[in-house]
Amino acid sequence: MIGEFFKGLFLMIWKAATDQPDPKADFLQVLPHAIRPVAAVVLSITPIMIVFPTLFAITTWLERKGLGRIQNRFGPNRVGPCGLFQPVADGLKMLTKEDIVPRSADKVVHFLAPVALLIPTLLAYAVLPCGRNMVPINIDAGILFFFAVGASTELSIFMAGWSSRNKYSLLGAMRAIAQMISYEIPLIISTVTVVMIAGSLSLVEIVSRQEGYIFDLVPRWYVFTPWGLAGFVIFLIASLAESNRSPFDIPEAESEIIAGHLTEYSGFKYALFFLAEYLGMFAMSGLAVTLFLGGWHAPLPFLEWVPSYVWFLAKLVALVCLFIWIRGTVPRLRVDQLLNFAWKFMLPMALINLVVAAVWHFTAPWSFAGAILWRWLLCAVIIAVPYVWLGRALSGDKKLTQRTYRYAD
Amino acid sequence: MLGEGIIKGMAETARNFIGSYHDPSRLTTVEYPEEKIPAKENARNFPFLVFDGSDPMKGLRCVACQICEKECPPQCIYIVKDTAKKPDYIGKLQFQPKTFDIDISVCMSCQICVEVCPFEAIKMDTNFELSNSDRFGGLLLDKHELAKSNDYYHKIHATEASEVDARLAAEKAKVDAKAKADAEAKARTAAAVPKPALHGQPVLAK
Numbered sequence: 001m002i003g004e005f006f007k008g009l010f011l012m013i014w015k016a017a018t019d020q021p022d023p024k025a026d027f028l029q030v031l032p033h034a035i036r037p038v039a040a041v042v043l044s045i046t047p048i049m050i051v052f053p054t055l056f057a058i059t060t061w062l063e064r065k066g067l068g069r070i071q072n073r074f075g076p077n078r079v080g081p082c083g084l085f086q087p088v089a090d091g092l093k094m095l096t097k098e099d100i101v102p103r104s105a106d107k108v109v110h111f112l113a114p115v116a117l118l119i120p121t122l123l124a125y126a127v128l129p130c131g132r133n134m135v136p137i138n139i140d141a142g143i144l145f146f147f148a149v150g151a152s153t154e155l156s157i158f159m160a161g162w163s164s165r166n167k168y169s170l171l172g173a174m175r176a177i178a179q180m181i182s183y184e185i186p187l188i189i190s191t192v193t194v195v196m197i198a199g200s201l202s203l204v205e206i207v208s209r210q211e212g213y214i215f216d217l218v219p220r221w222y223v224f225t226p227w228g229l230a231g232f233v234i235f236l237i238a239s240l241a242e243s244n245r246s247p248f249d250i251p252e253a254e255s256e257i258i259a260g261h262l263t264e265y266s267g268f269k270y271a272l273f274f275l276a277e278y279l280g281m282f283a284m285s286g287l288a289v290t291l292f293l294g295g296w297h298a299p300l301p302f303l304e305w306v307p308s309y310v311w312f313l314a315k316l317v318a319l320v321c322l323f324i325w326i327r328g329t330v331p332r333l334r335v336d337q338l339l340n341f342a343w344k345f346m347l348p349m350a351l352i353n354l355v356v357a358a359v360w361h362f363t364a365p366w367s368f369a370g371a372i373l374w375r376w377l378l379c380a381v382i383i384a385v386p387y388v389w390l391g392r393a394l395s396g397d398k399k400l401t402q403r404t405y406r407y408a409d
Numbered sequence: 410m411l412g413e414g415i416i417k418g419m420a421e422t423a424r425n426f427i428g429s430y431h432d433p434s435r436l437t438t439v440e441y442p443e444e445k446i447p448a449k450e451n452a453r454n455f456p457f458l459v460f461d462g463s464d465p466m467k468g469l470r471c472v473a474c475q476i477c478e479k480e481c482p483p484q485c486i487y488i489v490k491d492t493a494k495k496p497d498y499i500g501k502l503q504f505q506p507k508t509f510d511i512d513i514s515v516c517m518s519c520q521i522c523v524e525v526c527p528f529e530a531i532k533m534d535t536n537f538e539l540s541n542s543d544r545f546g547g548l549l550l551d552k553h554e555l556a557k558s559n560d561y562y563h564k565i566h567a568t569e570a571s572e573v574d575a576r577l578a579a580e581k582a583k584v585d586a587k588a589k590a591d592a593e594a595k596a597r598t599a600a601a602v603p604k605p606a607l608h609g610q611p612v613l614a615k
Contacts, residue, residue, distance in 0.1 A: 069429045070422045073438050329422045330415060391411025 004030050012043075019132045019307050044136040048125045055317075056278045057087035063324045070328035094274075097267035102165060105264065109163035114265070114272035117156035120149040121276045124283040129204050131296050131309035142203040143195065146287060147188060150242070153280060154180045157251070157261050160273070164264035172260020175335060176251035179241055182342035183248070187238035189350035190231040193357040194222055194291045203287075207295030216301055221294035226379035227357040232292040234350050236322075239284035241342070244277060245323055247330040250338060285319040286312070293319075345390055349383075356382050450566055453533035455513045456522055458555045462498030465556035466505075469497075470530035473506040477522035477531055485515035486522065509552035514544065529573045535565045 008027035015023035024043050028036050061076065061084060068075025076083030101110055127142035129135040139145055154177055161173020198206045212220045222228035241248035252260035262273055289295060293315050296308035333341065356379045363375045428435040439446055460468035473490040489508035497503045522531050534557070541547030563570040 066426070069426045072425055072429050072435045074436070074440075077440075325419065325422065325426075328426075329418045388410060395411070 016047075016134070017307065019309075021133045023133070047134075048122070048136070051130075051313075052125065052279055052282055053275065055282060055313075056275055057091070059278060059282075059320055060087050060090065062321070063327070066321070066324045067328045070325075091271070094271040095268055097270075099267040099269060100264075102264050104165045106163040106165065109159050110264070111269075113156050113160035113163060114269045114276065116159060117153055117276040118272055118279070120152045120156075121279045121283060123149040124280075125286075127203055128283065128286045129207050129290060129295055130286070130312050131307065134296075134309055135204055138202060138204045141201045143191060143201050143206075146203075146283075147184075147191075150280070150283070151184065153276070160265070161261035164261070166264050168257040168259070168263045169261050171257050172251045172253075172263070175257075176244065176261060178335070179244075179248060179251060179338060179342075182339055183238045183241035183346070186234055186342065186346035186350040187242055189347070190234040190238065190353060191287075191291055193227050193231045193353055196354070196357050197222070197227070197361060203290050203295075207290055207297070210294040211297055213301050219294055219297060219299055221292065221297070223292040223294075225360060226376055226383060227353055227360050228292055230349070230353045230356060230383045232288065234346060234353065235288055235292065236319075238346060239281075239288060240323065240326065241338075243281040243284050245281060246327040247332050248338060249332060250335055253332055255332075281320070281323065282316060285316050285323070288319060289315040340394070344394055348390060349387065352383060352386050448535035448537075448565065450568065452535045453520060454518050454537055455516050455534050455539075455550075456511060456520075456531050456555075457534045457557045458509065458552060459530055459532055459559055459562050460498075460556050461559055464498060465553070465558070467496070467498045468558075469505055469552070469556060470528050471506055471509065472504045472528055472530070473509075474527070476525050476527070480521050480525045482519060482521060483515050483517050485512045485517075486510070487512075506552060509555060510549055511555060512549045513539065514548040529577060532562055532566070532569075 008030040012023045012027040015026070024040055027043070028040060031039050064086065065075040065083065076086040079085040079089045101107060124146050126136045127139060127145050129138075157176045157180075158173045161169040161171075161176070164170070194206060195201055198209045200206060200209070210219070210221050214220060214224075218224055223232045240246075244251050250256075252262055257263075262270060265273060289312060296312040298304045298306060298308075298311050359382060360375060360379055363371075363378065366375060425435065459470050460466075461470065462468035473488055475488050475490065478486045478488045487508065487510040488506050491505050491507040494502040495505055497505070518533070520533055523533055539548070559570070559574075562573075
């Protein structure tokens with residue numbers, strides 16, 4: 001019995017590691033009938049609960065190191081080799097801190113907010129295909145589910161801001177709501193292009209549509225089409241805003257409102273917020289990988305022997321590094337700039353991208369010589385002209401001049 | 410064009426990122442407890458007492474005149490004068506402080522004690538690693554802790570110390586010359602026949 005149990009366990013891990021279909025089946029055979037459904041669920045959840053929080057720990061280290069190097073300093077280098085155990089030290093610090101709740105706070109909501117933020121963030125992973133046969137649940141409307149649970153994070157941020165009874169918390173929460181609702185629209189419209197072309201709302205289906213290579217060289221990822229490229233950029237910018245990352249981190253702008261909705265949180269609850277924020281960022285990056293970067297497909301045909309989940313994680317980490325790079329470069333926007341950018345620039349561009357996707361789709365039957373070049377050119381013009389025009393119109397006639405001070409001299 | 414500045418900025422940060430791995434001029438961090446940069450010559454924090462010779466207690470330049478104690482704005486110096494003169498490092502009899510305490514938790518590093526000292530006996534130190542687990546006793550330095558050699562003074566403030574040494578040497582030469590002249594004059598008066606003193610009505614110069 002015990003021998004069979006371990007045999008099944010190792011077989012399952014082996015099958016999962018080598019990309020074979022349905023790794024859980026053999027192991028579930030060993031277990032009693034009654035606990036099989038529960039065991040299947042637990043086996044699906046456990047890897048997510050291990051891999052992504054670990055990635056969170058590594059990312060905090062990577063971020064601090066990367067930002068340090070960008071600012072010409074070392075970053076953490078005291079705990080362990082190259083400061084690698086810094087996340088452990090940070091975690092210990094967070095967990096041993098006193099949990100302070102303001103006397104005038106709404107205690108129940110204050111307690112519920114971090115939990116209510118973490119749960120939907122984790123739920124979003126349920127539909128992300130992390131590997132060839134690795135998706136916890138393959139539902140037909142995967143994208144819809146993803147955005148539905150993703151949108152509920154706004155509620156918990158407002159819960160946090162409201163229940164703290166602190167002006168900074170409330171201001172931060174209001175900013176967060178304004179920002180997330182504004183950027184959700186271009187985010188979803190840019191994914192709609194993918195749904196239009198792939199003809200499916202299932203993320204597994206979308207990944208399988210990006211299989212194969214053009215001339216055995218260029219992968220058929222959506223990012224290598226004009227609408228996909230534009231959509232990817234729009235998605236990336238919107239997902240930065242959606243995960244409250246710099247330069248869109250005005251909900252927790254330190255210089256203005258202390259820490260926004262996090263002001264009154266400390267210790268473990270603060271750690272939960274932090275964790276949820278990063279998990280949300282990973283989920284968004286994972287969705288970007290799935291929609292535009294070919295999901296778990298290898299970038300080149302001869303690299304296909306590498307297990308699929310390695311490619312998924314590699315692309316995800318690459319996107320996270322890009323986010324860190326952007327954070328180290330771009331300063332924070334002002335609230336009005338942020339909302340203007342969302343409504344006056346991102347939304348029109350996302351809508352135009354829908355047209356580009358349609359043009360790309362309906363010019364597919366073109367078969368004359370050099371048709372692909374003409375299709376690219378047409379789509380590029382449709383996207384580039386409004387981009388340049390909008391850019392000029394929005395920045396207006398404002399010329400940068402020497403600032404004159406009337407009173408302070 | 411829109412986004413141009415962001416691309417330029419990203420290129421700049423990428424240059425910083427890569428440059429910090431191979432270009433020492435970009436990564437200027439000094440990892441403090443392991444490596445230290447020597448203190449600047451003009452640095453100062455708390456005073457110390459200079460001594461000459463090899464025995465710190467005998468060689469103290471301080472003669473317990475208490476000027477610094479009186480001038481110290483936050484009153485952090487405490488001096489008790491010795492009752493009898495004691496031989497210094499060259500055997501000359503000098504007054505010396507019996508107690509000389511500086512409470513560096515009170516000291517404000519103003520350097521006034523250094524400026525008023527006529528004997529070049531008190532100078533400013535550059536040592537800043539003074540953390541202590543006893544915030545009362547540990548920060549009250551007595552004369553044994555305060556006494557530091559002239560060589561140490563040369564090491565931390567080379568230019569200033571040479572000036573001080575030159576000044577002291579000049580003064581010593583002057584004193585020596587005067588002593589010599591006085592001795593000669595004394596010898597001469599002793600050798601000459603003492604003349605009777607002139608007695609007369611003193612005239613008021615008016």
